[in-house]
Amino acid sequence: MAKVDYKALKKGGFMRQVQKDRFSLRLRVVGGHVKADQLKKVYEIAEKYGQGYIHMTSRQSLEIPFVKLEDIDRVKEELQEAGLQPGACGPRVRTITACQGAAICPSGLIDTAALAQEFDKRYYARELPHKFKLGITGCRNNCLKAEENDLGVKGGLLPAWQEKQCTFCGLCEAVCPTQAIAVDKKERKLDFNQEKCTYCGRCVKSCPVDAWKGKRGFIVSFGGLFGNRIAIGKQIIPIVFEEDKLHEIIEAALAFFAEHAKPSERFRNTLDRVGWELFEAKLKEVL
16 A cells, blocks of 8 residues: 655645544635635535535635545546645645735725735745745735734825815814824814824825825735734834835745744744844845
8 A cells, every 4th residue: 555645745735634544625715715616616525525514714715624535636636627726734835815905895905816816926835944824904904914924914005195185174183093193173284193104094085075195005014923822923114115025025034034944933933033133134135
């Protein structure tokens, strides 16, 4: 009997269960988006090769438990027919997660779905010392919890006040969560403290006369960790406005992790061990 390479199976998305020769198949899902016809195929595979149910993971993926060892090749063939692939596990970049973003959500500031697809093309399954999670959320509401990821991206909007158009109604002051805006209706004055601004974009979205304009960008956090150890990712660089620059930053972070991490060491633990100052110096090379 041929020896089973369990490590290769796990790398290819088939994770061993406690039951002998049974595997939970994790699918490659980008940003939580699955086509309806593909979802039908997942249902069919779960009925035919599993136990008739599907597990939805915390990382927006789908898993089909109880796939038999002898059925794995047939399952792969049927997945391929539907344009589906097993997901990546082990020490590499994992499934890219994303909220629905500006294309769907009224609060969204960036196109998270398109960005997730680009992240998937560039980074998915890249080999690293340990797992690395990328997550994208469309705005400061942070539905995707960007800071839980090794590298999180959050949509932001840098506001700019247009005095000539302003009626000094005070609505922007009312919606600002950080009290960065102060409106004097009598004197028809407005004070904007940019240092307090968190780029939420509420002033821009709420203004009835378009007296606030905004420049959309990406707020990046590093070193999030939610497992045996919990740590919130840190925002150590200013908001980024160009997507090309965002990718340079991500590449720098991945290269730093690959160079400095010990085997089986998470990104946050690497940063804490070698020093955040060293990482910041690396980022300054691309900023």
